[in-house]
Amino acid sequence: MGSSRAQREVVKDTLLxxxxxxxxxxxxxxxxxxxxxxxxxxxxxxxLEALYS
Known part of the structure; x- marks a missing residue:
């Protein structure tokens, strides 16, 4: 199943x-x-800053 780079970025952002x-x-x-x-x-x-505040 294919996906665009933008779609993969959204999934990664959600995971983060x-x-x-x-x-x-x-x-x-x-x-x-x-x-x-x-x-x-x-x-x-x-x-990254929010992780330490």
Whole structure:
């Protein structure tokens, strides 16, 4: 089953939000760090900051 890059990104974002709500801090940090390494993102940076506030 195919999907667009944008659709995959939405699924990944949803997974990150669920993981944040479940306090999976280290897993979320690792995933966001990888994403930020690939490309800058204000949203990802805000999510990363929110993990520690």
């Amino acid at each position: 939000v669920v993981m944040m709500r479940e306090s999976e801090v280290q897993k979320v940090k690792n995933l966001i760090d990888k994403r930020l390494h690939r490309r800058p993102s204000r949203r990802d940076s805000r999510w």
